[in-house]
Amino acid sequence: MEASADPYSPYDGGGDGIPLRELHKRGTHYTMTNGGSINSSTHLLDLLDEPIPGVGTYDDFHTIDWVREKCKDRERHRRINSRKKESAWEMTKSLYDAWSGWLVVTLTGLASGALAGLIDIAADWMTDLKEGICLSALWFNHEQCCWGSNETTFEERDKCPQWKTWAELIIGQAEGPGSYIMNYIMYIFWALSFAFLAVSLVKVFAPYACGSGIPEIKTILSGFIIRGYLGKWTLMIKTITLVLAVASGLSLGKEGPLVHVACCCGNIFSYLFPKYSTNEAKKREVLSAASAAGVSVAFGAPIGGVLFSLEEVSYYFPLKTLWRSFFAALVAAFVLRSINPFGNSRLVLFYVEYHTPWYLFELLPFILLGVFGGLWGAFFIRANIAWCRRRKSTKFGKYPVLEVIIVAAITAVIAFPNPYTRLNTSELIKELFTDCGPLESSSLCDYRNDMNASKIVDDIPDRPAGTGVYSAIWQLCLALIFKIIMTVFTFGIKVPSGLFIPSMAIGAIAGRIVGIAVEQLAYYHHDWFIFKEWCEVGADCITPGLYAMVGAAACLGGVTRMTVSLVVIVFELTGGLEYIVPLMAAVMTSKWVGDAFGREGIYEAHIRLNGYPFLDAKEEFTHTTLAADVMRPRRSDPPLAVLTQDNMTVEDIENLINETSYNGFPVIMSKESQRLVGFALRRDLTIAIESARKKQEGIVGSSRVCFAQHTPSLPAESPRPLKLRSILDMSPFTVTDHTPMEIVVDIFRKLGLRQCLVTHNGRLLGIITKKDILRHMAQTANQDPASIMFN
Amino acid sequence: MAARGGGRPRLCSLLLLLLAALGAEAKNSEDVRCKCICPPYKDHSGRIYNKNVSQKDCDCLHVVEPMPVPGPDVEAYCLRCECKYEERSSVTIKVTIIIYLSILGLLLLYMVYLTLVEPILKRRLFGHSQLIQSDEDIGDHQPFANAHDVLARSRSRANVLNKVEYAQQRWKLQVQEQRKSVFDRHVVLS
Numbered sequence: 001m002e003a004s005a006d007p008y009s010p011y012d013g014g015g016d017g018i019p020l021r022e023l024h025k026r027g028t029h030y031t032m033t034n035g036g037s038i039n040s041s042t043h044l045l046d047l048l049d050e051p052i053p054g055v056g057t058y059d060d061f062h063t064i065d066w067v068r069e070k071c072k073d074r075e076r077h078r079r080i081n082s083r084k085k086e087s088a089w090e091m092t093k094s095l096y097d098a099w100s101g102w103l104v105v106t107l108t109g110l111a112s113g114a115l116a117g118l119i120d121i122a123a124d125w126m127t128d129l130k131e132g133i134c135l136s137a138l139w140f141n142h143e144q145c146c147w148g149s150n151e152t153t154f155e156e157r158d159k160c161p162q163w164k165t166w167a168e169l170i171i172g173q174a175e176g177p178g179s180y181i182m183n184y185i186m187y188i189f190w191a192l193s194f195a196f197l198a199v200s201l202v203k204v205f206a207p208y209a210c211g212s213g214i215p216e217i218k219t220i221l222s223g224f225i226i227r228g229y230l231g232k233w234t235l236m237i238k239t240i241t242l243v244l245a246v247a248s249g250l251s252l253g254k255e256g257p258l259v260h261v262a263c264c265c266g267n268i269f270s271y272l273f274p275k276y277s278t279n280e281a282k283k284r285e286v287l288s289a290a291s292a293a294g295v296s297v298a299f300g301a302p303i304g305g306v307l308f309s310l311e312e313v314s315y316y317f318p319l320k321t322l323w324r325s326f327f328a329a330l331v332a333a334f335v336l337r338s339i340n341p342f343g344n345s346r347l348v349l350f351y352v353e354y355h356t357p358w359y360l361f362e363l364l365p366f367i368l369l370g371v372f373g374g375l376w377g378a379f380f381i382r383a384n385i386a387w388c389r390r391r392k393s394t395k396f397g398k399y400p401v402l403e404v405i406i407v408a409a410i411t412a413v414i415a416f417p418n419p420y421t422r423l424n425t426s427e428l429i430k431e432l433f434t435d436c437g438p439l440e441s442s443s444l445c446d447y448r449n450d451m452n453a454s455k456i457v458d459d460i461p462d463r464p465a466g467t468g469v470y471s472a473i474w475q476l477c478l479a480l481i482f483k484i485i486m487t488v489f490t491f492g493i494k495v496p497s498g499l500f501i502p503s504m505a506i507g508a509i510a511g512r513i514v515g516i517a518v519e520q521l522a523y524y525h526h527d528w529f530i531f532k533e534w535c536e537v538g539a540d541c542i543t544p545g546l547y548a549m550v551g552a553a554a555c556l557g558g559v560t561r562m563t564v565s566l567v568v569i570v571f572e573l574t575g576g577l578e579y580i581v582p583l584m585a586a587v588m589t590s591k592w593v594g595d596a597f598g599r600e601g602i603y604e605a606h607i608r609l610n611g612y613p614f615l616d617a618k619e620e621f622t623h624t625t626l627a628a629d630v631m632r633p634r635r636s637d638p639p640l641a642v643l644t645q646d647n648m649t650v651e652d653i654e655n656l657i658n659e660t661s662y663n664g665f666p667v668i669m670s671k672e673s674q675r676l677v678g679f680a681l682r683r684d685l686t687i688a689i690e691s692a693r694k695k696q697e698g699i700v701g702s703s704r705v706c707f708a709q710h711t712p713s714l715p716a717e718s719p720r721p722l723k724l725r726s727i728l729d730m731s732p733f734t735v736t737d738h739t740p741m742e743i744v745v746d747i748f749r750k751l752g753l754r755q756c757l758v759t760h761n762g763r764l765l766g767i768i769t770k771k772d773i774l775r776h777m778a779q780t781a782n783q784d785p786a787s788i789m790f791n
Numbered sequence: 792m793a794a795r796g797g798g799r800p801r802l803c804s805l806l807l808l809l810l811a812a813l814g815a816e817a818k819n820s821e822d823v824r825c826k827c828i829c830p831p832y833k834d835h836s837g838r839i840y841n842k843n844v845s846q847k848d849c850d851c852l853h854v855v856e857p858m859p860v861p862g863p864d865v866e867a868y869c870l871r872c873e874c875k876y877e878e879r880s881s882v883t884i885k886v887t888i889i890i891y892l893s894i895l896g897l898l899l900l901y902m903v904y905l906t907l908v909e910p911i912l913k914r915r916l917f918g919h920s921q922l923i924q925s926d927e928d929i930g931d932h933q934p935f936a937n938a939h940d941v942l943a944r945s946r947s948r949a950n951v952l953n954k955v956e957y958a959q960q961r962w963k964l965q966v967q968e969q970r971k972s973v974f975d976r977h978v979v980l981s
Contacts, residue, residue: 049883081954121884122891137881139888150822154828197899204902205966207973211980228969228977240895341884392981400974438830439873441837492981494974548940610981789978 377558509550
């Protein structure tokens with residue numbers, strides 16, 4: 001009988017609808033059974049096109065299917081647009097849908113800015129709590145306590161009667177060895193209690209809140225699922241314990257954790273909008289924008305944040321994500337600036353006020369600083385990964401709380417005597433970046449001044465160093481060694497820990513030392529060839545603060561291997577736009593030197609250490625293997641586990657799922673022809689079969705499962721067939737077995753595939769998954785392929 | 792991940808409080824100042840002067856009082872001084888610190904309750920035999936070890952209080968899973 005296209009056939013969104021007239025030509029497999037009595041009523045019930053709840057979601061620690069998510073989103077968009085003209089309500093719905101992206105990003109920016117303001121204020125206060133307390137207003141830190149006081153002197157800008165150190169409060173003495181020891185003891189006590197509180201809170205409430213967060217966010221943005229990593233409790237605990245960790249004096253920063261905090265906000269707000277909560281690919285667009293907002297509030301560098309999201313964190317970065325990141329960074333920076341609690345003196349984090357030019361011969365020390373940065377980066381990555389690997393596999397890792405307390409104790413004990421390590425690391429960097437003008441009185445600026453000099457404020461000529469400078473250099477050298485060693489053990493402990501500020505501190509210390517050395521060299525040997533041309537006697541030639549800036553950028557670039565985003569962040573941090581060329585030179589040099597020792601930055605190294613399934617877009621695959629060499633099953637493996645289109649029963653499928661651990665099964669027409677129909681995921685099959693057993697009548701173990709569009713003809717007394725066409729992916733990607741692996745790897749990267757089927761002469765031969773590719777790449781690079789742990 | 796109502800009101804209230812603090816920012820007269828730093832000059836040592844003046848009056852002549860140098864030297868002295876106008880918001884600082892300390896205090900109390908008080912209560916109510924001791928957890932005092940048990944028991948009753956307890960037990964299971972991955976098996980976040 002002829003009939004027009006079946007009005008009840010479910011819309012797959014994937015396969016092509018075969019018009020009925022053609023079906024008769026294809027054989028008896030596709031005979032419609034509309035005419036039968038029992039079957040017609042059940043046919044109607046089958047095709048109600050209800051999406052089974054749970055199908056299309058992913059398991060924890062699995063990779064998403066980018067292609068499927070993008071198709072789903074385009075589907076949804078088409079559906080909303082097609083209904084747009086029907087009524088005003090549909091029009092509003094479509095407008096809401098179009099604008100929901102901007103809403104999410106605005107909310108994320110607001111939340112990130114507010115939380116960053118909270119963290120800044122609380123961290124500043126708690127850091128100073130280790131030294132003393134402000135009796136007139138308990139909530140002020142040291143600087144704010146002495147803000148309105150008239151008793152500060154030029155030499156001691158921090159002393160005022162309202163601020164009492166612990167020694168003064170406990171034993172009543174302000175000076176002398178007794179008070180020094182009492183201050184020491186109280187410093188260690190507070191540092192240990194903050195560290196213990198931080199690690200306990202992390203352990204009890206949200207174990208995912210430890211560490212930096214950037215390696216995991218990179219992996220999540222490339223398509224991995226870690227449930228709970230960007231959740232509410234993780235957000236709250238990360239915010240609270242970040243303050244405690246910074247306040248305890250450990251050698252860590254808060255920039256990486258702030259990116260994690262911003263991404264948590266982005267994830268939480270995306271659940272308010274169905275466009276983002278149900279689609280994993282769209283959610284990752286919001287997360288890219290959120291990470292830009294995170295860096296923007298961490299440094300006060302909105303453009304640097306966008307570039308950081310582009311270069312370091314995101315996997316796919318289309319133009320739409322660029323606009324959203326830009327907007328998120330803008331909103332977050334605006335909120336943070338409007339909170340502005342500390343007055344106008346702290347809008348830019350390390351503001352440099354000098355504008356002295358730099359000279360061509362100074363490129364040599366800048367490049368030397370770049371080399372130092374690259375060497376330190378390579379050393380740090382090797383040392384830190386070795387320590388983390390040891391912690392992961394031996395009994396060192398069994399006592400995380402004890403480890404944190406020991407590290408905090410050692411840091412506090414060694415840091416207190418040296419005034420440069422006792423300081424908050426951000427303040428240390430700020431002091432090193434500042435050039436010595438007449439208004440500075442620290443020992444670093446103890447030059448022998450010529451009191452009758454006519455030039456007063458800005459262009460102080462180069463001067464010989466006094467004794468204060470030499471003692472400061474000694475202390476800085478010790479601080480440098482201490483920080484280099486402690487940061488290796490501190491990055492990766494079980495409290496929120498970032499890496500940016502410690503690396504910048506190390507670079508700033510090294511840079512300042514080099515700068516002072518060059519300055520004194522120029523002063524005492526001003527008749528040398530290189531100095532004579534540019535540095536006259538009495539001119540302000542060398543600016544040691546600039547060397548500190550360049551050193552900081554070089555070290556940060558050496559360890560993270562960022563380039564453009566780093567330069568932009570540093571000149572947004574300092575406002576020193578004249579110094580872009582030295583910064584670029586130093587960063588480029590440190591990247592080259594670092595790459596000579598190993599291509600990975602610290603975040604990629606941690607990804608590899610944890611075995612996350614991250615297919616790096618920056619690595620090149622240059623081997624001549626073919627798809628047939630990598631695909632599974634290999635010759636010694638059992639044959640490929642497949643489903644046939646309509647020959648299997650529910651029980652067969654359940655047994656197959658229980659016996660194997662594969663994440664998906666290809667569906668073929670028949671075992672003889674091996675012609676491909678589609679691909680079905682394990683999770684979808686399990687959920688669909690369970691829900692069918694509960695909700696549909698007549699589905700038993702021996703019911704036939706049908707993946708085709710039309711059920712085959714069955715004898716009348718057989719149980720009702722189960723149609724699972726709606727969960728089948730009708731367009732799996734295939735390559736032939738002679739495709740070079742370079743092309744296969746490229747396809748996986750560019751399309752974000754999870755698996756790819758291999759065919760030979762049109763027949764299904766095997767399957768390549770992302771894990772196989774990662775293992776193959778590890779093998780060809782002579783690394784351990786068994787370290788790839790996840791799918 | 793299902794969006795539970797528990798944490799979102801917390802985040803919203805935090806944001807609201809912070810924004811309220813911004814809005815209620817009374818321009819405290821103690822929160823503005825003009826700070827002038829004057830370096831050493833001849834035999835006078837360096838000094839810092841603070842005064843509560845408006846931005847247009849923030850210069851050396853208005854702020855530096857009493858002027859340490861005699862008349863003709865005033866201009867030379869003032870040229871060396873640097874004056875900056877600063878303002879801050881002490882209300883924001885106070886509100887933020889109070890919010891932070893109260894959240895920290897609540898979390899500490901909850902942590903003490905979960906780790907110390909709850910096992911004692913449960914031991915008294917259910918008896919020793921019903922506590923699940925898991926021996927593969929090394930070096931870990933497992934505050935949520937009996938979550939499975941309570942979960943099974945509470946599923947039979949259905950009223951609001953037990954729904955809350957059910958949600959809490961589910962959260963505890965999740966945290967226990969996370970703790971196993973991070974601290975024991977070291978598969979994530981090594």
